Structure formats: structure tokens, C-alpha cells
Amino acid sequence: MSLTDVLAKVESNSEKALELLKEYCRFPSISAHKRAQPETAALVRRILGENGFEAREYPTEGGPNVVFGQLVVDEKKPTLLMYEHYDVQPTDPVNEWKRDPFDPVVEDGKFWARGCGDTKGNLIAQLLAVQAWREVEGAPPINLKFVVEGEEEVGSPHFGSFVEANKEILKADGATIEGGDHLHDGRPKIELGCKGTLYVELVSRTAKVDQHSMYAPIAPNPGWRLIHALNTLRDQRGRVTIPGWLEDARRPTPREIRYLKASGFKAQALKEFWGATDLLGGDNDFELLRRLVYWPTCTICGFESGYTGEGTKTVNPAVAKVKLDFRILPNMRSDKQLVKLQDHLKAKGFSDIEVVYKDHLDPSAISRNARVVKACLKGSVDVYGHEADVWPWSPGASANGFFNEVVGVPSISGPGVSYDGSNYHAPNENIRLADFVGGAKHMAAMIGRF
Numbered sequence: 001m002s003l004t005d006v007l008a009k010v011e012s013n014s015e016k017a018l019e020l021l022k023e024y025c026r027f028p029s030i031s032a033h034k035r036a037q038p039e040t041a042a043l044v045r046r047i048l049g050e051n052g053f054e055a056r057e058y059p060t061e062g063g064p065n066v067v068f069g070q071l072v073v074d075e076k077k078p079t080l081l082m083y084e085h086y087d088v089q090p091t092d093p094v095n096e097w098k099r100d101p102f103d104p105v106v107e108d109g110k111f112w113a114r115g116c117g118d119t120k121g122n123l124i125a126q127l128l129a130v131q132a133w134r135e136v137e138g139a140p141p142i143n144l145k146f147v148v149e150g151e152e153e154v155g156s157p158h159f160g161s162f163v164e165a166n167k168e169i170l171k172a173d174g175a176t177i178e179g180g181d182h183l184h185d186g187r188p189k190i191e192l193g194c195k196g197t198l199y200v201e202l203v204s205r206t207a208k209v210d211q212h213s214m215y216a217p218i219a220p221n222p223g224w225r226l227i228h229a230l231n232t233l234r235d236q237r238g239r240v241t242i243p244g245w246l247e248d249a250r251r252p253t254p255r256e257i258r259y260l261k262a263s264g265f266k267a268q269a270l271k272e273f274w275g276a277t278d279l280l281g282g283d284n285d286f287e288l289l290r291r292l293v294y295w296p297t298c299t300i301c302g303f304e305s306g307y308t309g310e311g312t313k314t315v316n317p318a319v320a321k322v323k324l325d326f327r328i329l330p331n332m333r334s335d336k337q338l339v340k341l342q343d344h345l346k347a348k349g350f351s352d353i354e355v356v357y358k359d360h361l362d363p364s365a366i367s368r369n370a371r372v373v374k375a376c377l378k379g380s381v382d383v384y385g386h387e388a389d390v391w392p393w394s395p396g397a398s399a400n401g402f403f404n405e406v407v408g409v410p411s412i413s414g415p416g417v418s419y420d421g422s423n424y425h426a427p428n429e430n431i432r433l434a435d436f437v438g439g440a441k442h443m444a445a446m447i448g449r450f
């Protein structure tokens, strides 16, 4: 059977693919610092070309090039689109890295380099899958497209206008966004969408200038003012307490709950990675997973007021600011939630606190019955012997919503090469070699099952 041969070919070509991944990861393509963008885009175009894709770079107004490639085998056959990004996160805190982030090494059964998990490893694994099909069968059984941008890690400021201008070429019957993780035990995980975000800053200004703290009995304090307001947004158990906050949210279906119950999710592994003392919500893995997926959040990302340097300074500050990140569920809309937040603060007597909108990404989720989901699950049975863990959406934000709604292509996160210890956005980013080969095989099988 050809799929067996294709999977064997993925395995035997994997060493060479890791060498290519090293080459790719040597480019310090940190989008926040606008580093190595043209060279990295050129490498992506080159390797797409080497794997039979008709590839070109599309300039963006004020941003780095987007690389697009397509391999059309038969117009009548379905098309799978794969979205990746060639940029990476900055490397700070640099002194916590045990190895040079841009000098990739294979050690302890893992591949270490900035960007290997997020998401350079996915592109190389996907190309490894395509290459195996071409070597065994002459061509993959479906049409394939890649779109690889260079600014995902800074919020894709120019990708939207690229998509608007090039909607036609992105048409497809399904898409994979970056890649899915593996759970700690090696089980692949896919997500059918993502939560959204609403990011705001709350500002309390209680005076024109800072004052000596001896005036505190009569001078208002903006830090306390914010703390009192914040206390009305979330309770100690982590529930968002803004009235009507969840009224539009999509509710869990019995089928989704069945899938979550069968999940191999282990909260203990995360707790150990983080070195966290406790987790919110007890110690039952299913309950924690349900919470992770179905709970909205209100997170204090940073709080700034007064003096926080060495020693002491007796000051009653004039201003306090807090950065808040709300994660919202499919069917909730960030603009509507923002109004709810503003109305709530007013109703609680905090109309003096300024709510500054910073950013948003709307949530999205597709059906378990979509072609792209079915192909991915069949592919996981072929490779891993069982279905992937299916999460109705990711607890994080991703480009899923953008692809579902703006591009109009049902999209999922998966298959992928990373795992829950990949340390994305953190020092010592790594992927396990077994997940790299597993992810590439999963992609090869999914292409066969699409």
C-alpha cells in the first residue's frame, strides 16, 4: 500500500530534513527586531521550489515579504492550504538559554533552537511529507498550497492586506494553521479553532502630580482605585464577574465533552514545567482541561504605579495603569465585550477609570464534521494507531478565525511537531525528534486521506 511506503520514506528522509531545519533555524528572523527577513523569506521560497512548488514572494506595504507556493496536481482534486510563519520571537532573557538559540543542535532526543517549535519545524516536516509522496508516487494525491508570512509574532500587521489583495490564490477546501502540539505522552492534539482576545489598559489618574505619601489620609491613590475596580472583574476562583459576560458564548456539546474526557491531557506535567505551586481548579485532569477550554479569562498582565526601584520612596502616585488580557470564547465578539466592560465599570462607580482599547482577535471554531478534521483524524489513526486528541478550540489565539472568516477556508491547528514542553516564546525552545517524525508522518497520512 502506497501510504505505508510514503510513511517509511518520511522516516528514512528525516535525518536530512533535520539538517534543513538547522539551516532554517540559523536565521535569526526575529520580527520584533526586523532581523533577517529577506534572507529567511528567500530560503522558504527556495525550499518550496525544491519540493515541486511554484513559489514566489509577495511584497507587503511596509512589511516583509509573504511567501506563497502551490503544487497543482489536478484542478479537479481538493486543495489543502498550509499556513506557517518564518519569523520567531525574541530570545530574551538571553542568559537563561543553555545553548545558542540560533546555532541549532540535536541533543537528548530533542532539537534545540529558537523557532523550531513555533513554527519552523512544522514547515520542514510538512515538506518532508510532500517529498515522501513525490518520491513514492511521483506527486501528492491532492493539490497543496503554502502561505508563509514573516510577522506572525508581532500580530501579522500586514498579512490582512496581503489576504485582501490575494484572496483568489488562497482558495482551498481546508487549511492547517501552524501545527498541533503533542501531549506529554506523545499523543497528537488538534484544535478546531481558537479563543479570542480582548486586550485593554485601565488607567486611573487621581492627580496632576505625585504627592508625598504623608498626604495619603486625604489624597486619593490610583493604585488602590484600580485594585478596587479589578476586584469587581474577577473572583478568587478565576471567574469573570462582569454581568452577562458569557451570554453569547458557545456552550460545550455532549460530543465535545466526550472527546475531552478521552483526552490524555495531564495537568501535572504543565505544573512541573512551570514550577507552579498550585493550579486553579483542583487536580482532576478532565476538570482542569474543561476549565482551560471553556472558561473565559481576565488576566492582569502587568501593573504599573509609583516607585518600584531599589530601596524606598514615600510617594502617593498620581497615576496607575494595568494591562488586562481577556480570553473570550467562540460566538463572543470582542467589540461587544468591550462595551460590557465599560458599562460594568461605570455601573460600579468607576467611570473615572479610563479604558484604553489595545488589541483584539475574535474567536472561532469549526465543526468536527469538516473535511479537514476528518482527514486529520484518519491520518492520526494511520500513524499513531488512535485518533488525535480533539479540543474544540485552542485556549490561545491563532489565525484560525482569520482563515475561517476572512479567507473562508475551514481551518484547524494540526498536525504539528511540537509538544507541551516546547517552550515557545521562552528560553530553550525545543522539539522532540519523535514528534518531528510523527508530525511529518501525520501530515503525509492526512494528505493521503484528504
Ligand SMILES: [Zn+2]
Pocket: 089, 118, 153, 424, 425
Ligand atoms: Zn509564536
